[in-house]
Amino acid sequence: MKLDSKVPEGPLEEKWSEYKKNMKLVAPNNRRKYEVIIVGTGLAGGAAAASLAEMGYKVKSFCIQDSARRAHSIAAQGGINAAKNYPNDGDSIYRLFYDTIKGGDYRAREANVYRLAEVSNNIIDQAVAQGVPFAREYSGLLANRSFGGAQVSRTFYARGQTGQQLLLGAYQAMMRQVQEGGIEYYTRHEMLDVVMIDGQARGIVTRDLVSGEIKSFEADAVILATGGYGNVFYLSTNAKNSNATAAWRAHKKGALFANPCYVQVHPTCIPVSGDYQSKLTLMSESLRNDGRVWVPRKKGDDRHPNDIPEEERYYYLEERYPSFGNLVPRDVASRNAKMVCDDGLGVGETGLAVYLDFRDAIKRDGRDTISAKYGNLFDMYANITGENPYERPMRIYPAVHYTMGGLWVDYNLMTNIPGLFSAGEANFSDHGANRLGASALMQGLSDGYFVLPATIGNYLADVKPGTRYGTDHEEFKKAEAEAQAEIDKLLNIKGKRTIIDFHRTLGKIVWDKIGISRNKEGLEEAIKEIQALREEFWTNVFVPGDKNNYNKYLEYAFRLADYFELAELMAKDALQREESCGCHLREEYQTEEGEALRNDKDFAYVAAWEYQGVNGELKTTMHKEDLNFEFVELKQRSYK
């Protein structure tokens, strides 16, 4: 299969304007004849639904929660980047582009990233016009702050709830269109399949999560804005209901899945306290500005941390990385925390945590100063752990946070299936092998507000208006029957192990062997273990309740069934990528100092996988999209 990225010709700065100049349009009076299905109501899906409905397309919007406003974009804390250059500190569209492509360790497509930087400013304009209460200076003008991986202040924020405020802006714009009749709005509906007729995406099959009814919906194009797959790991910072099912079902229908091994792990999360743990909570990385990370030098040292004298404390980041110390990048901090815990030096009841100590900062700056900077984070920590971080060091541990991989899309955000698009975290397009802070919100809204409204029209202009096959068409009926059969199969296993038990076991394999660092041996073991566990799942899982009622564990069961296949693909992808890049660290490919060693000669490509069925093992074929860097020079990262 030849992967065509459909990147327009011409200089980098002119590609998107050239595209818009030449793209095909649908006339206003014809737009109402086209229906577009959008699955997911986060920043990408919500923004796309509102924007396309405003233009006059008939939109059908679907989400699994009880309201569009619950999508997990709501939990983003830090902020959103834009190249406004309000602080006059040297920012520009080019610099935002460059930081993003470099941050992604040169594994993203130049043209997509440049477009992202280009529309970033429009996003801020749009959000402000919606009444989003961004932080402001006393002048009344918008405030900015700096964020990791950048030398300029370009991050706009609304306290620690930027995601919430931007999502509510998109949600409100969307609800306006619901009222005006431009959007048919379906909550508590889960997509179980994409339906293709004559090689084109023509609709979806859903399950009504309240009544259990399996229903089909037809449209001229389908957009999947269904988020990432971090929950494969069982424990992550993702919302519990975030899942990969829509993307995976599309993959099973032929959509390629790109770079599944690129998973971002965040270093400063509240650690696991026991087997019952269901979720990991992120604390802002800014804590590492003043906190010192350490573990006891002696294994099994169970003294109160404050009783451990200075010389018996191992400040491992400061010792190993003298120039960056506690401020090394996310992946380095995460990797080192895991390494010291694997060596038996971890602290707390589980031994899977390291100390983040503010003792010296409080001594130096005073408690009030530290409280002013981090008060809300200290309160959050105290609430969850029942410990006072002013008096006892925090315990932290890394957690899975964001997935850069996703459905392969071209410059139009269209998958290799005509008419099937993917936006936001669900696609692979903009972050390469590592995402910079404050870029997820930017990408979701860029895709939804500005990219899809152009590219969807360009696609629909070639589709005959009013084409309808009806949901009685055999392809819909077949997909409905398959979805129903899988549900029946799950309910009829009536095995002995619970769904959560299986998921926890899968998560442990994925975390240990396809997590922060990987090696060939571990990945090969992981593949075998995943296959065996998947086999057991299909014969020994207990799925309670019935199918014609609200049944959250049934939903969970079919999402987990998909994770079993996706996990194996992640391992296979990590195995073939014999280099270290961004968040993907292969232990065999490191410099002498233990730094990631990229191999641009052999691996500057996107790995896009084609599904070919599961029979004991996952059958899959890799297709390559070569990444050609015409405009930036590839450089190795260093933080020694």
Added chain:
Amino acid sequence: MSKDFTVHLKYWRQNGPDAKGFFEERTLNTVNEHMSFLEMLDVLNEELQLEGKEPVEFDYDCREGICGCCNLVINGQAHGPKGGTPTCQVHMYNYKDGDTIVIEPPRAAAFPVIKDLVVDRSAFDRIIEAGGYVSVKTGSAEEANTHPVEKHKSDTAFDYATCIGCGACVAACPNASASLFTGAKIAHLGLMPQGEVERSKRVVAMVDQMEAEGFGDCSNFGECEAVCPQEISISAIAEMRKDYVKAVFS
């Protein structure tokens, strides 16, 4: 290791909106102080399933206090004993060995039960749909710094905009009023210059919708403010009333 302890649970069971509900009781012996309240319910559900029984349904998603899905009424109090947090941020160290914990859905005519502890809050969506927005089309926005907004105004607007739409205000109100929810959105948009143009139209449409959904009126009990996980001030309701009176009589 911290020791497990025992709690006696009484939780609401109801098989659908029209079914008759009842309390089911069960003693849970493996509660750990570090568990969140929802993790305690996960453990309960694991036990039930291992006995081949149906788990208790409850709503949740982010489990970090921002999505607004969870909304349990615990021992008669919306979101439980802590105050200023949603249910998912209540941890079991707030309870002790031998405690009895009664768990109910938020009860209101406008929030029909779907199953067990899960209710239908789509009425909130319809209130926003009626007018909780600024009518600005994508692409038609002006440059973001064109209109300065006084910092204190913007900050106050944020305080109202922080509502997570959980419905605790309704559950706690003796009248099952949605005034704090509705008022918070009206106050947020009313404080921002971008929301000014539609101010009168918005308040009338949203208040009318709130009534049409079957929510009661506000009698200034203040229970809503007391249970709000985002600690939104009841002054939101005053803002709403002020706008409403102005809109209707001018």
